[in-house]
Amino acid sequence: MPMNIRYGAGPEDIQRYDTQQLRDAFLIDGQFTPGAIRFTYTHVDRMIVGGAVPLAQPLAFGSGEDVGTELFFTAREMGxxxxxxAGWIEVDGNRFALANRDVLYVGRGTQSVMLGSDDEAGPARFYMNSVPAGADLPTRLIRKDEARVLNLGEETRANVRRLAMYIHPEVSPSCLLLMGITDLAPGSVWNTMPPHLHERRMEAYCYFDLSAEDRVMHFMGRPDNTRHLVVANGDVVLSPAWSIHMGAGTGPYAFVWGMTGENQAYTDVDPVAIAELR
Incomplete structure (x- = not known):
């Protein structure tokens, strides 16, 4: 299946971008189309993000023509x-049942993946992050209650949140992929505070569980030259290593974060003081 391509941009480039150019470079919409799989390939660390909403018929993928290899997973892993x-994923004939907020790690060397929903009226919505991998690790289901949870933030700063690590060395090892889900507490709006950079890793955010009328204001750019994206339910933001990231919602929301780069050290970040932002 053909992939959308995003080539990325540098901090000097976005100084002259208008709103549409910024969205074209860093925001992916339309990932969750009923009855279809959508993939986007970004040249930012060669991550692939995808969305799939299987209905009455399962959806499948596995060939590698769009990534230049025999199979999609010849040199890749995926979360x-x-x-x-409720839905299910079949990996090389082995079926895994996934409830809401369960995550499946799919290892390098996989031949084929099939995605299905238990109920067409309330279908699964599968969000995918795939990155290059140099090691073979077994496919594994990580249920919501198996994730490593960090409770972060302060109520007085409106950033109380529950961060759940799924694909992480302390939970389910991978080669280079990190993946988790963050839920904000009622009344909190900020998804991280203070903002930060991690020069050794890029990140992708998939914002979900927003109502139709709500949006997240996602801030990006260099600390002294910030920009913003207005993000709707199901939209994905690509965050290069040179960019800050933080966001505030007009209503309740959650997000999936996925990272890849030089290491898997979640704390390898450079905080940026709010007073330094411009």
Whole structure:
């Protein structure tokens, strides 16, 4: 299946971008189309992000023509998070049942993946992050209650949140992929505070569980030259290593974060003081 391509941009480039150019470079919409799989390939660390909403018929992929290899997973690994109703994923004939907020790690060397929903009326919504991999690790289902949870933030700063690590060395090892889900507490709006950079890793955010009328204001750019993206339910933001990232919602929301780069050290970040932002 053909992939959308995003080539990325540098901090000097976005100084002259208008709103549409910024969105074309860093925001992916339309990932969750009923009855279809959508993939986007970004040249930012060669991550692939995808969305799939299987209905009555399962959806499948596995060939590698769009990534230049025999199979999709010849030199790749993947995390798949279910953000919708109950569903299942079949990896080389082995079936895994996924409830809402369960995540499946799919290892390098996989031949084929099939995605299905238990109920067409309340279908699964599968969100995917795939990155190049140099090691073979077994496919593994990580259920919501198996994730490593960090409770972060302060109520007085409106950033109380529950961060759940799924694909992480302390939970389910991978070669280079990190993946988790963050839920904000009622009344909190900020998804991280203070903002930060991690020069050794890029990140992708999939914002979900927003109502139709709500949006997240996602801030990006260099600390002294910030920009913003207005993000709707199901939209994905690509965050290069040179960019800050933080966001505030007009209503309740959650997000999946996926990272890849030089290391898997979640704390390898450079905080940026709010007073330094411009």
């Amino acid at each position: 798949i998070a279910n953000l919708g109703g």
